Amino acid sequence: MRQSKRKRVTSPAAGNDEHGGDAVAEQGAKKAVRTRKKVTVPPRSADVQKEEYHCWLMKSEPESRMEKGMDMKFGIEDLKSQPNQTACWDGVRNYQARNFMRSMKNGQKAFFYHSNCKEPGIAGIIKIVKEAYTDHTQFDPKNPHYDSSSKNDNPKWSMVDVQFIRMLKRYISLAELKKLHQKHKTTDGPLRNLALFTRARLSVQPLTQDEFEYILSLEEEKNTEEESEDDA
DNA sequence: GCCAACGTTGGC
């Protein structure tokens, strides 16, 4: 079974890279069989899955952490200090996150989320200034996100360029968002399906316009809900 | 540092 179904890797027009399954192209037949099917996500919550998104949340780590000798730190301040306050969003190695990036359009906005840090949360707003193109780091053996299975003539991973727009007027912590999410689940509020909680590990996530605007409206409020955060 | 959640791998 494994050998018999081998994918025609020589065919130029396979055109299968789009759904994120084809991890495999050359690696031998064993994997080739399996991967394609998985790509389409089982209907998760059916309605949410179909819409076209215009708003995003992108995670990055603001604190130093070494990975294969390279510092992963890239917080919103680091973006701000780039030339043009613009940077490429490289290193995404998850098919769903990649596919979301591929659907991003110039001018769309995203929250810059700080993850894996003291106080995770949303720090600011960025926008897409270059639509998906090849993430060069996948071909660099010295890069922590090097992917030896990705071939030059059919790259697996993409990235976009983002530009800093502004900081939020106040930092909106994960803890605060979580409380609202919990509440909204019972009240049918705007954050009831927020991907940050329903798809926790995705590093690039879509938001509905409603979700985006609601979260933005929070920056105007005084945050009275955050007693639990001070005992850290 | 721990570990739950969940995506990926690969044998069958």
Place this chain on the structure above:
DNA sequence: GCCAACGTTGGC
């Protein structure tokens, strides 16, 4: 194609 084992993410 199923599913157990494995690896990674990221909150705590």
